Amino acid sequence: MNSGLGDAADIFGILVSVIIVAAMLIWVERRLLAVWQDRLGPNRVGTFGLMQVVADMIKMFFKEDWIPPFSDKLVFVLAPTIVFITMLTGFAVIPFAPGVGIIDFNFGLLYFLALSSLSVYSVVLAGYASNNKYSLLGALRAAAQTVSYEVFMGISIMGVVMLSGTFNLREIVEAQRSGWFIIPQFFGFLIFLVAIVAESRRAPLDLPEAEQELVAGFHTEYSGMKFGMFFVGEYLGITLSSAVIVTLFFGGWLGPWLPPLIWFCLKTAIGILFFILLRGALPRPRYDQLMTFGWKVLLPAGLLNLLVTGAVLLSLHG
């Protein structure tokens, strides 16, 4: 471990700022979607509607926190905390800047994959514990979708691992001094992007909570703060995903003139905006289309990308 990493100031600062960013994203998303759809969005509470988040939070705290009598109570309460905890712990390996971060773990990339695959339990258990057919259908979709897209996600980033020769996220960033990995790994990037949208269950791939078919999917029975945890967990997921995309493909903290931390935050912010734009721009595919696309297009493409990267590397260095 590096010195300067993981002291109390780092841990506390990262934790607080990440949660604030995730909460503010609720407002950012609503305002931006409104702009793109030629509306105004929430602009009444505070300057530019910035206090909307606070108003929403007050509303959520005072809502009746209802546990349905037909639910599996313990699991019902446990489910929303899982997404929150896994997504927050995921930030532990993110290299914000040289010397800023929580741990310098040799298998940081795999750690991220592990936590993102654990986060699916939140949705699956919520669907099971609600004992409601819409929730159950949403949970089944989430389980199948996440397990499938995890495969392509893992395969698509192996190209980056090959190029940099390490699973350590800090060393991956350092390996991009001569050029960002989005250029040699463009197809890997595309596959990873689709997979990570499916993995974080964001629109357009938000089939587990497709309102038109499934009421609200897995969180149909949730209200008050428990629903709020799912909600903030989703935004934490978006933030974590953009941070990982920036680290793997866009050179992390690297950049001219500005300090490294600013570069990292700027790039991550652009990633988050892109996620929101995706939601505003694309329609949701049918469920069977999603699965077919995954297994018949993304898997072969990912394997091909892996093979070509390996062959090129071997011919250059071998």
Place this chain on the structure above:
Amino acid sequence: MTLIIFYITSAVAIFATVMMITRLNAVHGLLYLILSLLSVGVIFFLLGAHFAAVLEVIIYAGAIMVLFVFVIMMLNQGQATIDEERAWLEPGIWIGPSLLASILFAEMMAVIMLGGSAATGLVVNSKQVGAALYGPYLLAVELASMLLLAGLVGAYHLGKPMLKKTKSGTKS
């Protein structure tokens, strides 16, 4: 410090496994199994096998267990199954398995007492794992991949619509 964490984690693992066996509700049992796998992951990490620890979480806790929960959820059996389980798990059933398990436990204790600790405090990196897998264990890797391929082909065959049967019955 590491020793204390090791004993705490081991206690969690053993407790979770016992709870997993004795739960009547299948999903609760699976939750304890996931907890048990996670604590085994932590133990791997403490022993310096970081790669194995992360893979334990990704593959066992993150993928295989999701499929288990998926199947149990799809069957969605309610109170009837719990009553059935209660009938199956009556105290008399425990004698045989506990005897066999205690023999194994005694053997393991004997091995540990005689041979000393296996933990060397060495941290294994991914390069060493890869070199070992594609060096001395290449044959095992190839055999495992063939087994997986056979499983894949078998699953594909089972999932294929039965074309011959549709002649007499309804369309598939």
